[in-house]
Amino acid sequence: MSRKVLVAYASKMGSTAEIAAAIGAELRAAGHDVTVRDAAEIRSITSYDAVVLGSAIYARRWRPDAVRFLRRHVEELRERHVWLFHSGPVGPDKDEAQTMPPKVARLAEKIGTSPATTFAGRLEPATAKGWLARRLARGDMAADSRDWDKIAAWADEIAIAMSATEIADQHPDDEEAY
Template sequence: MTAVLVAHAGKTGGTREIAEVVSQELRALGHTVDTRDAADVADVSEYSAVVVGSALYYSRWRPSAVRLLQRNVAALRERQVWLFHSGPCGPGASLAHVSLPASVALLAASVDAERTTTFGGRLDPTLVRGILPRLMARGPRAGDFRDWPRIRTWARDVGHHVSADVSL
């Protein structure tokens, strides 16, 4: 059994819900999993593997997810790391691949993270704040574009690759 951290960062709960599903799938494969808000993670040393997910806002990761990676670079280099982000909305969102922001791409490379996966997001007009997000939430980008079967398949793939061989 392997201890896995699934950390998430978002504004309206959509990325947290993805992290919870990822955690369920990992537990179903026999892993011990903690699901935590990235802002609440100071240290990853008790985990053999780490999954970090962030919502994308204007092509940027949430600051708390970036800080988690920055604070733990040395420890993450010794662990298996998977990254995902969610956020594309609208037709075709579940098939979109969004590149990591440059600063996060550098961090991902420095910890030898697996290729980042992009999941469609959720844009709920009742949860957004600000003029631009509200305008976007009224158009074809409004709705829930998360592909739950794809998320579960990705999580199971991660779970099959998590190894107890990581030295702590």
């Protein structure tokens, strides 16, 4: 039995959307029914068993659409499997985990989900938006630092976790099923 999974994202320059698409593709390959959509476009999550939400992170802040999504659906998310990620670091700290912004951390705690996983981002002159991003994209910070193998491995972990939950749901009284 496959799970119905929503992979939602809030992206500024397209990098987080591309990461969400890659996660969706991995989950589809694992046999799940996956929808990948911009968080701003989602009105209801009632038809989904699990949700993966990603946001670009700039100056230790999530995109407003991702925070609104969490706030709007906090009660429903408590009843689902939820995974969070953020992307954005480039340059020397590209491989360092970023802490969740306080608002996001409080919402994640209410939902009962783990802290967000950090993925390095992309900063290129062609997609840079905003004065600072355009300036940085002309210098040493310009790069596509995303680690596609790390992203695929994380999506595979989600697929494994959903399969384990599926077994537990099918055999709630059978301890041998675990």
